[in-house]
Amino acid sequence: MKKTLSCLCALALMGSLTILPFNAEAQAMNPNETVEVKAEHQFNYFKVSGTISKISEKQDGLFIATIDSEENPFAFYFNEETLIFDNAGKKVSLKEGMTITAYVDSSRPMIMIYPPQYSPDVVIVQTENPGTVQLDQFDQNFLNSAKDLVIHLNEKTEMINLSGTKLNKEAVNDKEVLIFYEVVLESYPAQIGPSKVIVLERDENEQKSSETEKAYKLAEEDYYMINGVKMVPLRIIAEQLGYRVDSTGNGAVVSKGCTFFLITRGTATYVHNQTTKTFAESPALLEPRKTYVPYEFIKELVDHY
Numbered sequence: 484m485k486k487t488l489s490c491l492c493a494l495a496l497m498g499s500l501t502i503l504p505f506n507a508e509a510q511a512m513n514p515n516e517t518v519e520v521k522a523e524h525q526f527n528y529f530k531v532s533g534t535i536s537k538i539s540e541k542q543d544g545l546f547i548a549t550i551d552s553e554e555n556p557f558a559f560y561f562n563e564e565t566l567i568f569d570n571a572g573k574k575v576s577l578k579e580g581m582t583i584t585a586y587v588d589s590s591r592p593m594i595m596i597y598p599p600q601y602s603p604d605v606v607i608v609q610t611e612n613p614g615t616v617q618l619d620q621f622d623q624n625f626l627n628s629a630k631d632l633v634i635h636l637n638e639k640t641e642m643i644n645l646s647g648t649k650l651n652k653e654a655v656n657d658k659e660v661l662i663f664y665e666v667v668l669e670s671y672p673a674q675i676g677p678s679k680v681i682v683l684e685r686d687e688n689e690q691k692s693s694e695t696e697k698a699y700k701l702a703e704e705d706y707y708m709i710n711g712v713k714m715v716p717l718r719i720i721a722e723q724l725g726y727r728v729d730s731t732g733n734g735a736v737v738s739k740g741c742t743f744f745l746i747t748r749g750t751a752t753y754v755h756n757q758t759t760k761t762f763a764e765s766p767a768l769l770e771p772r773k774t775y776v777p778y779e780f781i782k783e784l785v786d787h788y
Contacts, residue, residue: 524628532584556598571614572663572679582609641679646686659683712764714775
């Protein structure tokens with residue numbers, strides 16, 4: 484009962500109910516008619532493409548590739564954890580001059596500068612070798628989200644996740660995946676036998692460890708000292724750990740599931756679910772639109788990850 488009440492309180496504080504748009508025009512035409520609206524499937528991952536003009540080493544095995552383009556220039560970070568394949572599914576190393584497509588998790592925080600900088604999980608190098616890579620999602624019948632493609636998986640199909648763990652074919656169901664294939668059987672729906680499938684998620688323990696490490700790294704790169712207290716940016720660290728951050732105008736509600744924190748700038752006390760706690764130093768707006776909180780708050784976020 485206590486857990487349910489906490490969830491209700493979090494929802495009340497966030498005030499973020501989703502309201503579906505009402506189709507007034509269709510209703511006016513025939514109030515008794517059921518109107519079916521077929522929405523395009525929205526993927527969490529998105530892709531960006533271009534040609535690498537420069538690769539630079541930043542630090543500790545982290546590299547940044549610069550993509551020159553008159554329309555949509557961008558850059559992306561990569562390291563040994565980044566999966567890099569050619570369009571035929573073979574592992575390759577990135578070099579200047581390569582044409583690439585990078586697949587990025589939209590739920591991850593991004594550095595809001597121009598041109599944008601991404602941290603893709605998978606990078607595909609386009610080569611002259613035969614092979615196509617496609618982002619998609621498949622149901623239990625292995626029919627894709629657009630209902631126009633069926634995949635056939637067998638013991639020859641390499642199926643892995645972002646951690647490199649080998650998977651069985653059922654692990655593909657209802658997950659965002661990258662499929663590698665060459666031949667399409669003309670039928671409706673079309674049919675293919677992918678040579679490789681990458682499920683776009685990591686092993687749970689590895690994911691938690693990786694995100695926690697990145698959160699602490701962000702705190703080391705961006706902080707202020709106030710009265711001997713190390714202050715770190717709230718939003719980017721909380722979002723790195725998978726929390727939702729909603730502004731209240733003078734602070735924020737940080738939430739995940741039934742856990743929430745109510746934080747107010749200029750006030751040392753904050754609310755964690757139904758408990759009032761105290762910061763060593765009051766949260767403050769130390770840069771435009773960036774609220775900073777004491778460094779120790781990261782541990783509390785990690786403990787409820």
